Amino acid sequence: MSTASAIHGSRLADIVGPSNVITDPAQLAAYTIDKKVPSAAARPQSTEEIFDLVKFAVKEKLAIVATGARTKLGMGLPPRQYDIALDVTRLDRLVSYDPGDLTLSVEAGMPLHNLGAILAEHHQFLPLAVPYYNHTTIGGAVASGVDGPLRQFYGTARDYLLGMEFVTGEGVAAKSGGRVVKNVTGYDIHKLMIGALGTLGVITRLNFKTFPMLTSIRAFMATFQTVERACGMRNRVSQSHLTPVTMEIFSPGVADLFSSEAASRVAPTSLPKDLLSKTRWTFTSGFSGNPNTLTRYETELRKMAEECGAVDATVLEGPELTSAFALKREFIPIALESSPAATILKISVLPRQMSEALANASREADNNRLRWTAMARGLGVIYFAILPTESNDATKRQVLQAADNILAACAALGGHATIPWCPTQWKNELKVWGLPRADFAQMLKLKKVFDPAGIFSPGRFVGGI
DSSP states (O other): OOOHHHHHHHHHHHHHHHHGGEHHHHHHGGGGGGTTTOEEEEOOOSHHHHHHHHHHHHHHHHHHEEESSSSTTSSSSSSSSSOOOEEETTOOEEEEEEETEEEEETTTTTTTHHEEEHHHHHEEEOOOOOOOTTTOOOHHHHHTTOOOHHHHHOOHHHHHEEEEEEEETTSEEEEESSSSSOOOOOGGGGGGTTTSSSHHHEEEEEEOOOOOOOOOOEEEEEEEEHHHHHHHHHHHHHHSOOSSSSEEEOTTTTHHTTTTTHHHHOOOOOOOOTTSSSSSEEEEEEESSSHHHHHHHHHHHHHHHHHTOOSEEEEHHHHHHHHHHHHHTTTHHHHTTOOOEEEEEEOOOOOGGHHHHHHHHHHHHHHHHOOOEEEEEETTTEEEEEEOOSHHHHHHHHHHHHHHHHHHHHHHTTEEEEEEEEGGGTTTSTTTOOSOOHHHHHHHHHHHHHOTTTSTTTTGGGGGH
């Protein structure tokens, strides 16, 4: 350890206690971001300690990256500077919970899975069913901005996050929103923190609206020969009076992905053999309700599927449904585990343009001889996973070509695409945050307001913010 690092470690120990500072290189390796390792990691247990850590970092011109369970540190660009990993996992309390009002306040370091168990005792849940669900913290799930299958009915965190407390880059406590569903206390500044990768502040507390737990859930699955027909089914359902809880379309390659060794490591569960087709596109939709509602959904979905040209259809419930939901929730980590150079594009288009966007992406991957698979949410968000078998220079050129063309094709449809996950060594050449954005100047202004010294995750966000 250098003299400077020793001094910094000593000062961090004064703030959070010696037992909550990590300077051992072997232990610090767990906080690596794109091959960059911090000089130290600090584990505060209070907002006051975070104040002091931030003020110290500003004074010493040190860069901070807030971390939780570290499941999504691979997202974004490599940090320009990375001195202190601010580990919030000791901020893990349920501050308040009123089941009657369907509201709660929780510290950012609480594991999402643990929070789910607490809510389940009161027959409630938070529809934040995101990848790495059994490991991620609630703060990390919000800061990364990832979504999950329940987005179809419940929306994203933006729709049920009532308020937030965070520490700015000046070491000042900030609060936005409130703890009640009806809140008129000002601007929803906390929504800027969603998906910002901690570049604007350190999230310390979050207030959510909760929901009654779903009962009597089933899922409908139908396979189609073409992506156009699968998307046609999606359009029929969306134009009907049905309001499914989930709705996704899977490419043929998902069948092999979900039966792979990578899937067994990430989500140790399994589906019945041949449930997903290896040659056809699969439409899936989850629905809930009383027995009469379930029967009506199944009848109407089967009729729609037949009219849209489905090859076959089936309904899942019980353990099979639980396994299917877990696998599609963990689609991203399974894909990342299945290739040495997995590159995942997030494509956002209008729902009626999903078919064309998927066709464009698959054509570009095929033209560059790249293995791929895709999961498309019914609301127009597509996760297109390019899964090369090698990570050499030739493969990189193929991926770069395909990704550039996919981004351009998405823009031509009026949509937007990014590359949230890809190999570290390719990040300087891939357009990780997509094509240039018209609102980039406003982003810079916000960064300057919230983090004037630029100490939070410098370089990781759009345009190297």
